[in-house]
Each structure stands twice: as C-alpha cells, then as structure tokens.
Amino acid sequence: MAKYILKRFIYMIVTVFIIATLTFFLMNLLPGSPFNEERTTNEAVQRNLEAHYHLDEPLVVQYVLYLKSIVTLDFGPSIKQPTETVNSLLGRGFPISAELGIWTILIALISGVALGVFAALKHNGVIDYIAMTIAVLGISIPNFVLATLLIQQLAVNLGVLPAATWSSPQHMVLPIVALATGPMAIIARLTRSSMLETLTQDYIKMARAKGLSPAKIIVKHALKNALMPVVTILGTLLAGVLTGTFVIEKIFAIPGMGKYFVEGINQRDYPVIMGTTVFYSAFLVLMLFLVDIAYGILDPRIKLHKEGGK
Amino acid sequence: MEKILDIRDLHVSFKTFGGEVQAVRGVNLELYRGETLAIVGESGCGKSVTANSIMRLIPTPPGEIKDGSILFKGQDMTQLSDKEVRKIRGVDISMIFQDPMTALNPTLTVGDQLTEGLRQHRSISRKEADKQAMEMLTLVGIPNPVERMKQYPHEFSGGMRQRIVIAMALICDPELLIADEPTTALDVTIQAQILQLFQKIQKQTGVSIILITHDLGVVAKIADRIAVMYAGKVIETGTRKEIFYTPQHPYTRGLLHSVPRLDQKGEKLIPIDGTPPDLFSPPEGCPFAARCPMAMEVCTKVYPFHSKLSRTHDVDCWLQDERAKKYMASTY
Numbered sequence A: 001m002a003k004y005i006l007k008r009f010i011y012m013i014v015t016v017f018i019i020a021t022l023t024f025f026l027m028n029l030l031p032g033s034p035f036n037e038e039r040t041t042n043e044a045v046q047r048n049l050e051a052h053y054h055l056d057e058p059l060v061v062q063y064v065l066y067l068k069s070i071v072t073l074d075f076g077p078s079i080k081q082p083t084e085t086v087n088s089l090l091g092r093g094f095p096i097s098a099e100l101g102i103w104t105i106l107i108a109l110i111s112g113v114a115l116g117v118f119a120a121l122k123h124n125g126v127i128d129y130i131a132m133t134i135a136v137l138g139i140s141i142p143n144f145v146l147a148t149l150l151i152q153q154l155a156v157n158l159g160v161l162p163a164a165t166w167s168s169p170q171h172m173v174l175p176i177v178a179l180a181t182g183p184m185a186i187i188a189r190l191t192r193s194s195m196l197e198t199l200t201q202d203y204i205k206m207a208r209a210k211g212l213s214p215a216k217i218i219v220k221h222a223l224k225n226a227l228m229p230v231v232t233i234l235g236t237l238l239a240g241v242l243t244g245t246f247v248i249e250k251i252f253a254i255p256g257m258g259k260y261f262v263e264g265i266n267q268r269d270y271p272v273i274m275g276t277t278v279f280y281s282a283f284l285v286l287m288l289f290l291v292d293i294a295y296g297i298l299d300p301r302i303k304l305h306k307e308g309g310k
Numbered sequence B: 001m002e003k004i005l006d007i008r009d010l011h012v013s014f015k016t017f018g019g020e021v022q023a024v025r026g027v028n029l030e031l032y033r034g035e036t037l038a039i040v041g042e043s044g045c046g047k048s049v050t051a052n053s054i055m056r057l058i059p060t061p062p063g064e065i066k067d068g069s070i071l072f073k074g075q076d077m078t079q080l081s082d083k084e085v086r087k088i089r090g091v092d093i094s095m096i097f098q099d100p101m102t103a104l105n106p107t108l109t110v111g112d113q114l115t116e117g118l119r120q121h122r123s124i125s126r127k128e129a130d131k132q133a134m135e136m137l138t139l140v141g142i143p144n145p146v147e148r149m150k151q152y153p154h155e156f157s158g159g160m161r162q163r164i165v166i167a168m169a170l171i172c173d174p175e176l177l178i179a180d181e182p183t184t185a186l187d188v189t190i191q192a193q194i195l196q197l198f199q200k201i202q203k204q205t206g207v208s209i210i211l212i213t214h215d216l217g218v219v220a221k222i223a224d225r226i227a228v229m230y231a232g233k234v235i236e237t238g239t240r241k242e243i244f245y246t247p248q249h250p251y252t253r254g255l256l257h258s259v260p261r262l263d264q265k266g267e268k269l270i271p272i273d274g275t276p277p278d279l280f281s282p283p284e285g286c287p288f289a290a291r292c293p294m295a296m297e298v299c300t301k302v303y304p305f306h307s308k309l310s311r312t313h314d315v316d317c318w319l320q321d322e323r324a325k326k327y328m329a330s331t332y
Helices: A002-029 A043-052 A059-071 A086-121 A126-140 A143-157 A169-199 A202-209 A214-226 A228-251 A257-266 A270-298 B047-054 B082-088 B110-121 B126-139 B158-170 B188-205 B216-222 B240-245 B250-257 B297-301 B322-331
Strands: B003-016 B019-032 B036-040 B063-072 B093-096 B176-180 B208-213 B225-230 B233-239 B306-308 B314-316
Touching: A002 A059, A002 A270, A059 A270, A086 A126, A086 A169, A086 A214, A086 A228, A086 A257, A086 A270, A126 A169, A143 A169, A143 A228, A169 A214, A169 A228, A202 A214, A202 B093, A202 B158, A214 A228, A228 A257, A228 A270, A257 A270, B003 B047, B003 B208, B019 B036, B019 B047, B019 B063, B019 B208, B019 B233, B036 B047, B036 B216, B047 B063, B047 B176, B047 B208, B093 B158, B110 B126, B110 B158, B126 B158, B158 B188, B188 B208, B188 B216, B208 B216, B216 B240, B225 B240, B225 B250, B233 B240, B233 B250
Parallel strands: B036 B208, B036 B225, B093 B176, B176 B208
Antiparallel strands: B003 B019, B003 B063, B225 B233, B233 B314, B306 B314
16 A cells, blocks of 8 residues: 555656646747736846846746746745745635635535435436436536526625625635536436446345345445446546636635636736646645545455556 | 245236236245245246245336235235335345345445344344354355455455355345345356255255256256246146156246256257247237147137146146047047
8 A cells, every 4th residue: 555655646746747847838838928018118127027037047947947946845926926925825825725625525525426316216206307407407507607697696686695705604605506516417417327227236136135224225335336436537526626716716706726826827927827736736636646545445346555456 | 844935826017118017927836944946947937026026126116016915924025014024034034146246245345244134133233243144154165254254245256255145145044045046157066066055054044945047957956846937927836856757837848858968868959949928918828838839729728727736746737638638648
C-alpha cells in the first residue's frame, strides 16, 4: 500500500507539472499583457514595470522562475492588486470555494443516490418516471441557466432567498442547488441503472433466500455493488463541479477562488493565473487519488497495492 | 414417514409482453422427511420455477402463483405474509443456486455472508455466530476456517465457493434444502465431491433434499425418488429403481436413452426429436404428444389420467389405459 501511494504521488506531481507547463505557455500565447490598457502609459514606466515582474526576460527564464515559484509554493504578488499576494488570495478564496464544492458534492451524492435507488425499486412506476424526468431535466439544463432562473424566480420574484453573495446559510442555497443539480441527475440515472442490474444478481436472490429483510438486502447487499459505477465517475463529476464553481461564483458574486481565477485571466494577471491553476490541478489530482482509494475499499477485488496492477 | 412438503395443483404464470407464460401447470409433489427427491427435465420445463415457488422467491410481478397450495409441515406457504415467509426462509427451508461464481456477494467477506442469516434469525452474539460458521466450514470441507472467514469470494475456487454456498444454506440447520442444479457449473471431479458432501450432510443432519437437475448421472447417484417434469407438469414419479429400470412414460424413456452409458458398448444415443411446446398456449392434450413415438389420437385431445402403478410409482400417460394396453398386446 505504501508503495502504491508513493507511486501515485509521483504520478500526481508529474501530472501537475505537465498542467503547469501547458498553462504557462498557453497563457503566454494569449495576446496582451497585464499592462496593455486603453490609456497609454509612459514607455519608460512600462519598461520598468515589465522589468519588475521579469516580463522582459526571455520566455525560458520566465518559465524557470515560474517553476521556482511552484516549488517554493510562493507565487509572489498579484500584478493587478499589488497589495495582495497570490497566496493570500488563495487562502481567502479557497475556504469559500471548498465550502461550495463540498456541499454541492454531498448534496448531489445523497439526493442522486436516493433518487436512483427509489426509481430502481419502483421500476417503471410513477416514482421512477418522476425521478427520471427530473434527472433528464437536470442533465439538460446548464448550471448557469438554472442559476439565473433560480435568481429570477426565487430571489427576485418571490424574494424568499438572497440573490447573491456568500454570508449566511440562506445565501448558500441557490448556488448549491444550481451547481448540484447536474451531478445529481447524472448520479441518479447511473444509480438507477446500476441498481436495477444488481437486483437481478444471484447473490441478491441468495440474500432473499436467507430470509433477510428487504431493507437489509438493499442497503447491505445491493447498494454497495450498485455504487461502484457511481464512484468511478465521481472523479469526472468533481472536475465538473470544480469548473462549475467558476461560473457559479461569478453569477452569485461569491468571493471564492473561481472569481480570482476568472478575473486573473481577464486581466492577464500572470501570477494569479498560474497560482490558481496549479492549486486547482493539484487539488483535483488529489481528489482523483482519494476516489481511487475509495474504489479499492468498496470493491475488494480491486487490489491497489498489487505490483503492476491498476 | 412424515410428509414434510406437499405441493398440490400448483400453477405459476409469468406475464410478459408476448402474453402469459404458464410455466408450471398443476404440479403435484410430495417429500418425506430425510429423503432426496430429484426433479428432472429439460430446460424450461418448470422445475426451477417450482422450486422457487416453494420459498416464494418468484419475482412478482411478472411471476404469480395462480393456484394450488404448498404445504410445508402443514403450513400453506402460498397464504403466508412476506414477513412470515422470511421467518421460514433460511431457517426451515434453504436454497442452493446453480452458479457459485455469482451466488456470493463479491463485496462482503465470506464470514459476513455466512453469519448474517444466523444473526438475523437467532439472537446470538457475533462470536458465537463466527464459531458456528467456522464449524460449518469445517463440515463442508474447507480447511483453515479462521482465515477463510476473513476472505472475499474471489479468493476461492468454484468448487470451494459452492461449498461455502452449501455451508450458508445449512447454517441455520434447515429441514428442507432445495438445490437448484448445484453441480451444473462445476467440473466433473468437483461434481462428485459436492454430491458426496450432500450425502454426508444428509446422513449427519437428516435434512430433506429437493435436487433439481437435468443430469441423470447426478440423479442416479443420490436420489431416493425422482419426479420427471415436462412442459410445466410432473409426468412421472417413482423411486430411483422404478424410473431407471421400469420407466413408463415415453418421455422418461427418451430421456434415459439420450444419456451415454458405459455398460452398453457401441450403442448410439437416441435423442428426442422436436422441441417442447410453447407455454404461451400449451396444447390441450398431453404436451409430449407431438414428439411422442407412441402418440395416439386421444393424446393430442385430452390430458391423460393419473395412473398409480405402485405405492410410489405414478405416471400420466394414455398408454396405461386398458384399451391401449390391449391394442398394444394385439399388434406387437
């Protein structure tokens, strides 16, 4: 197990390195620079600024400097907000984004699995049709459309929930609902089909033949097997939620990491782009690793530590 | 001898998009304490459906027990509530399934699956349940039970898994064990071992066994009595001797002819031509009439009456009619 974790850790570092490199060169391909603005700056001032941030150096030198900043975990000050360092922006934004993301995933998982299980148990019944209609709608409607709809109906027209910002539990409802609906729908559909298949298995019949109660059969024997495909796509869903937070944070004016990320790109604030990207990718890679571990715990047939195995 | 199970006029149907399949059409069977009854017949003849009906394991819908009674120790299984049935399942009646590779849950340890029935039905401690489970593993011939309890099904071979399934079925000391093709998915050598295990267990516990199979070799080895099923009906029952040496129904004879034998050199196997009837609309008369080499006109019109040839030998065939017998005697 320790060997497997070490191996995976090396892979993770390589992955983050590749993402960081790609981001760096893509970012430099973008036209414009932090100091390209409508009002013209004095040429000498401009040069001084570029020299200060090493933007006048050759690209390779910039790249090495940037790699150094990753290794030392110090991304330096933001160009556009000189009073802030990238680290302080991350430190402020991450807890908020994490709160949004964790609630989203939790709610999507719990409601999605519950919806899927009930749909499977009432297969071809009214509950099944209602659940699957909700699921199809959830998959089809993009989160930014849902977000604006929710704001318009619940916040503006009915006025029951606040429209934006992130300060109290009421403020959290709309963004979380908007972000969680899509993943919930995917999980519900997957759980349903996987549950239906599991329920026809011989070991379920065997469990019934043992005289176990229906609740025990479903929870102990069926659900654990039925959740396997759900765990498999959890990694992809996490990535989806993560990118979803960019949009949702922007719509709801939530001061999370996504906001800094998007603003950073718009303003060509290089250190902010790099810092947030590296942070996001490291976080996602770590989550994927945890998903794999969970997979091994759920299904004993998957041996994580096996030499050369998956 | 005490009659432990008495199935009377059992009808089971399945609703499908194509219509209603009458899988079991008036089955009568009885089982005495401590005996082994084999139900034989080809695929789709209703033997598994009959067995599943005893434990009320027919998936409803689409399946439904339409008519008849299943008296287990005088209690009609068809009339019990789901809760009452659950108290009988696994305790008084147990079941073993065909494929040991799929009958065990891959995500739970063998020990957990062995003891869960015990802990459900008997209020005993985990420790006590583990102890009994280990004893049971030893009984079915699995070495190192202490370690084996902590392992998962994929760490066992097919034969070992079937032993575990058997141990699971026996753990609450049932009075009736239903084995649905327990050896079909196993190697021949393992088959023999498993059959021996059945015999050993029956001797030790006195459990009654219903063995469902299409393998007459298995039947010849361990069955006390045999019921031959065809198209949802029991067409002939008798002791092992009666069925193997004096089969009366042409279908039973056909089955026996289609089994390779070591003591008759050079004889060709004689298959039964044709296919079983469609159970969406079963024929009016004897279902075997269309394939029967001895079929008479009456066979296609009216289902034959029930003839009792001895205390144990019963057959449903028009050839038992006095007039048919007289005619046969005069022509052959």
